[in-house]
Amino acid sequence: MPEYRNVLLLIADDWSPIAGCYGNDVIQMPNVDALAAKGTRFAHAFCTTPSCAASRASLLTGNYSHTHGQYGHSHSIHNFHTHLTMPSIPKVLNASGFATGIIGKLHVQPESVYPWTHDMQKVQGGVRNVQAMAERAREFLGAIGDRPFYLHMGFGDPHRDFGNKGTYPGVEEVRYSADEVIVPPFLPDHQAVRRELAEYYQAVSRLDQGYGMAVRVLEEAGRADDTLIIVMSDHGMPFPGAKASSFEGGHHCPLIIVRPGEQREVVCDALVNWCNIMPTVLEWCGVESPGDLPELSMIP
Secondary structure, eight states: OOSSOEEEEEEESSOOSOSGGGTOSSSOOHHHHHHHTTSEEEEEEEOSSSSHHHHHHHHHHSSOHHHHOOOSOSSTTTOOOOOTTOOOHHHHHHHTTOEEEEEEOOOOOOTTTSOOSEEEOOOTTOTTOHHHHHHHHHHHHHHHTTOOEEEEEEOOTTOOSGGGGOOOTTOOOOOOOTTTSOOOTTSOOOHHHHHHHHHHHHHHHHHHHHHHHHHHHHHHTTOGGGEEEEEEESSSOSSTTSTTSSSHHHHEEOEEEEOTTOOSOEEEEEEEEGGGHHHHHHHHHTOOOOSOOSSOOSOO
């Protein structure tokens, strides 16, 4: 293996552990299921805070909210910032000569804590346009040459808003009926809930296609043999009792990690959370940790 190794991190917006590999036999997620079949699926992975910016700050700094200070959203009237003293994945890897790219949703600030060598947050058609997200990844990999890299792709799906009903180029619209979806135990089994879940499932299937496109771009660029792939979400589904709540529905998240060359499915029952991501990335990349991180790498 090379001295330096790369990371492709694919993060969803509001995706609970709903996939075939997590026991849901209705939803169509062939790309995620294929990654799980050759990697490690974590059965007990939890976000630290079931809210977008605070969760992403923990992922990128390796610290909990009471340390990094970004308790809430970074946009509009909220205006939360991560403390200037915090380390971050891009800051540490930049100092070691890595190319660091952000595509799509980031939702943390300030830029001095999260400096990227390639800031590609703007995506034509928005962060639900998964084909455009993949093209941005192609641009990034083409621009960096043989440099080691960390590429962070923040997808907009399956966040609930009017975009779920949209159509996008290169995407097969996978639709579901209200009668076939599986209602989680923390929601009432009501027809209105089922209709919402059917649209949510549609967005999750679009996300799956985006994940598949991103992995194919990685393979076509010839960088798959030395790249760790991390598949995850910021927190749980955007429904009562999940996102923005302190119940399991808000904290319990999907996490799949695929090592290059690995061809067997592993299910890990270890309790992990998003503060484990940064030490994992740094160990895989062969870069020394900045120290004092509260959690350990998951590589072992």
